[in-house]
Amino acid sequence: MALSLRQRVVERLQSLPDTQQTARELAQWIFEQFPAECAVKKAGSASYIKTDDDLVQQLVAEISGSRPRWQEMHPQLKTTEGRPRHYYWSELDATAEVAAAEGVALVTSDLPEPSRLREHALYPLLAEYLLTDEQRVYAMRINEKRSSNRAGIGGNEWLHPDLVGLEDLTADWMSDLRDCVRVMGDRRARLWSFEIKLLLNRSNARKSFFQAVSNSSWAHFGYLVAATVEGDGTLKELRMLAAAHGIGVIQLDVQSPTESQILIPARERSDVDWDMCNRLTAENADFAEFLGRVRRFHQTGEMAAREWEANE
CATH class of the missing domain: 1.10.10 (Arc Repressor Mutant, subunit A)
Structure with missing residues (x-):
């Protein structure tokens, strides 16, 4: 046969x-x-x-x-x-898949029953990937529920990233060099911003991308992250948008986070948009805490790893 x-x-x-x-x-x-x-x-x-x-x-x-x-x-x-x-x-069609994304079952052969994930469950997985030797970015959750919402309903829509991060550029430097650069005031860190989705397909790719553009425009690097990027057409669309706006795309491996992949590298911005940071700080206590950690790093030249643990 x-x-x-x-x-x-x-x-x-x-x-x-x-x-x-x-x-x-x-x-x-x-x-x-x-x-x-x-x-x-x-x-x-x-x-x-x-x-x-x-x-x-x-x-x-x-x-x-x-x-x-x-x-x-x-x-x-x-x-x-x-x-x-x-x-x-x-x-399901593309639109229905997005609507049902919170019920998507992402499983491995090791699990007899589907293990259903919610978007917030992806945050620590992304943080784990970002701490690999390839990235070395310390990540922190920005909880939109801690925002003031003083602008009224919809006033802060697409304002907050899901995660933010600090990359220590001096991690492998000798202590004397780090001290020298600190005295001279040269840059010793880069700031990252992340918008996270369970699923990206042709139905929600553009909307999700521009959400990342909106809430990550302040950082050196902005990324749209997804557990699933479906289909050739979706990635092609994201590549065209990335060429114009500089936001990158990460495929998050939920089973082995350290094996996640940067599908589209973000384009680095030379400067942080401090006006936008001021807006975020005024609206959200988590972002204010993040900038406090950035300040302490620049003051001491050291990463207080304990500060970045258990950011749920």
């Missing part, structure tokens, strides 16, 4: 609602569940498929290569951006 790869992939994803699978996970499942069909495929391709590992790798390649054609045949077959790409099945 010939192996119908498309049929098997569709059946597998349909049986796992709200679950994301990589091409390799799909290929491994097919290899384990359909040994007879896989043996026929292996025997018919003996010239280049010599081992079981070769066969699984071939299935991975065929799934990846067939994806665009399969998605034309099955609009419900969705994929994420980033590497590795994840596949999942959804009967």
Whole structure:
């Protein structure tokens, strides 16, 4: 019996609602569940498929290569951006997916039942990624509920980022050099700002991007962060917007935060917009605390790591 790869992939994803699978996970499942069909495929391709590992790798390649054609045949077959790409099945259209995002189940094969995430659960995961050697950014939550709202309903809409961060540029410097730069008044840190979403797709990509533009325009770096970036068209749209406005995009790996990826690097701004910082400070006690930590870093030249712990 010939192996119908498309049929098997569709059946597998349909049986796992709200679950994301990589091409390799799909290929491994097919290899384990359909040994007879896989043996026929292996025997018919003996010239280049010599081992079981070769066969699984071939299935991975065929799934990846067939994806665009399969998605034309099955609009419900969705994929994420980033590497590795994840596949999942959804009967919802793009708008409905965004509306249901808070109910998206992001699971791994280790979990027997879906583990549902809320947006606020992504904040500590992003903070963990930002502390890796690649970034070294200390992050802090900005809770919009601590704002004064003195401007009335809608007055602070799109004003607050979800997280802010401080990057210590002197972390690897000798103490004498740090002291010298502090005396000379040169820059020793960069400030980051983050807007976080569970899901970005063609329905909400532009709106979410301009929300990040609005609430991150004060910082050296502004990023839009998402647990799932769905489809090639979404990332293409975000790249065009990023070229014009400089906001970057991060794909957050909720299972292994340190493996998260910067899909689009942010364009650095040379100066902080202190007028906007003053507005944020006047409106939000968390942001005032953040600037207090920035000030203490510049005064002492040291990062008080305890200050940045448990920012929920």
